[in-house]
Amino acid sequence: MSTLPDTQYDPIEALDVRGDFPALAQTVNGHPLTFLDSAASAQQPAAVIDAVRRYQENDHANVHRGVHTLSHRATEAYEGARDRVRSFVNAASRSEIVLTKGTTEAVNLVAQSFVRPRIGSGEKIVISHMEHHANIVPWQILCEQTGAELVVAPIDERGKLRLDALYSLLDESVRILGITHVSNALGTINPIAEITAEARARGIPVLVDGAQGVPHSPVDVQALGCDFYAFSAHKMFGPTGTGVLYGREALLEAMPPYQGGGDMILEVRFDGTIYNELPYKFEAGTPNIAGVVGLGAAIEYLEGIGMDRVNAHEQLLLADMMERLGKIDGLRLIGTAEYKASVQSFVVDGIHPHDLGTLLDQQGVAVRTGHHCAMPVMQFFDVPGTARASLALYNTADDVERLIAALERAIRMFR
Numbered sequence: 001m002s003t004l005p006d007t008q009y010d011p012i013e014a015l016d017v018r019g020d021f022p023a024l025a026q027t028v029n030g031h032p033l034t035f036l037d038s039a040a041s042a043q044q045p046a047a048v049i050d051a052v053r054r055y056q057e058n059d060h061a062n063v064h065r066g067v068h069t070l071s072h073r074a075t076e077a078y079e080g081a082r083d084r085v086r087s088f089v090n091a092a093s094r095s096e097i098v099l100t101k102g103t104t105e106a107v108n109l110v111a112q113s114f115v116r117p118r119i120g121s122g123e124k125i126v127i128s129h130m131e132h133h134a135n136i137v138p139w140q141i142l143c144e145q146t147g148a149e150l151v152v153a154p155i156d157e158r159g160k161l162r163l164d165a166l167y168s169l170l171d172e173s174v175r176i177l178g179i180t181h182v183s184n185a186l187g188t189i190n191p192i193a194e195i196t197a198e199a200r201a202r203g204i205p206v207l208v209d210g211a212q213g214v215p216h217s218p219v220d221v222q223a224l225g226c227d228f229y230a231f232s233a234h235k236m237f238g239p240t241g242t243g244v245l246y247g248r249e250a251l252l253e254a255m256p257p258y259q260g261g262g263d264m265i266l267e268v269r270f271d272g273t274i275y276n277e278l279p280y281k282f283e284a285g286t287p288n289i290a291g292v293v294g295l296g297a298a299i300e301y302l303e304g305i306g307m308d309r310v311n312a313h314e315q316l317l318l319a320d321m322m323e324r325l326g327k328i329d330g331l332r333l334i335g336t337a338e339y340k341a342s343v344q345s346f347v348v349d350g351i352h353p354h355d356l357g358t359l360l361d362q363q364g365v366a367v368r369t370g371h372h373c374a375m376p377v378m379q380f381f382d383v384p385g386t387a388r389a390s391l392a393l394y395n396t397a398d399d400v401e402r403l404i405a406a407l408e409r410a411i412r413m414f415r
């Protein structure tokens with residue numbers, strides 16, 4: 001990684017970490033890869049790939065189970081990663097860090113273990129109109145199971161949450177508020193600390209979907225004041241199949257296990273089982289050890305750069321990308337809220353997003369097209385889908401340049 005000293009810090013120059021990511025060195029369809037789909041899944045730096053390989057080559061064994069050396073090493077690596085996660089999001093205790101398969105599993109865990117025992121027919125779950133399906137469908141399932149009602153807070157034409165409308169929904173019948181930190185389809189950053197303060201003043205617990213929050217800026221769960229915060233390793237430069245549920249210790253303590261099996265118990269008898277202590281009570285079965293090792297390495301990598309710098313770098317690129325996209329004739333930006341992470345959806349008159357995506361891919365530019373697992377957002381903006389360019393710490397001004405040039409060429413081919 002090449003970085004300038006802080007005193008000369010120019011974010012666009014300073015964050016030149018593309019070389020840390022082996023996948024970015026390739027050409028695609030005869031062009032240097034311009035990877036603008038990190039919101040779907042980010043590329044991994046060599047530091048993560050190497051850490052996983054070293055673990056697989058030397059240390060692999062099951063965790064928490066063996067007295068032999070490799071099992072000790074594997075347990076140390078796994079638990080060491082948990083400690084890194086704890087400090088990365090500033091949780092008060094490692095007991096509050098439950099390692100999951102990802103954001104999706106973390107939200108389902110909260111729905112079933114925290115909310116289900118506390119909700120009844122006619123009581124409410126509040127979410128927003130900009131949620132990813134992972135923060136919609138688990139609640140719909142819970143509503144089917146319990147007779148509870150799902151209530152949706154509206155957004156406006158720029159893709160901003162209508163806060164007054166949200167707060168007016170937070171009455172005494174609400175058992176949880178589930179809200180995304182950053183919208184994956186719109187890029188909108190929600191004012192989580194303010195929202196949690198409003199919710200908690202009314203005694204309503206808050207789950208934050210942080211899948212698109214953690215890759216872009218520092219996250220401090222205590223400062224945010226949330227009760228739960230869910231995220232995935234693969235969007236923050238770690239492996240797939242691994243993620244985190246942060247939960248306040250007192251709440252996790254009071255919750256029943258989500259799944260039963262090995263490792264989540266202290267003693268099993270046919271006349272009753274004693275569950276393990278936190279956080280193991282929620283980690284049934286052999287976990288994705290290599291994935292968690294990779295997550296730990298990803299955090300170490302990010303901390304080496306500094307999340308404030310990641311954020312500053314991305315904000316400059318985002319401003320440039322939005323301005324230049326906005327000047328393209330017939331292109332409509334979807335998601336123009338004042339506070340945004342580096343994600344931009346758009347549609348072009350007369351060109352289906354999938355066709356646009358294919359034409360961009362032919363020029364080596366990878367964007368995601370479709371509904372982005374946020375169909376209600378597409379319904380709100382009355383589009384079948386969008387093209388979405390998402391920037392990460394490894395993107396540069398050249399990537400934005402190549403996106404714009406490829407888009408202009410694609411549009412000329414269509415007209």
Ligand code: C6P
Nearest residue numbers: 039040102103104132134184211232373
């Ligand atoms: N969004 C995207 O292209 P999982 O699949 O569990 O790692 O993450 C689900 C998820 C939850 N919340 C938000 C805000 C997300 O963006 C995602 C994943 C990807 O936008 C894949 S659909």
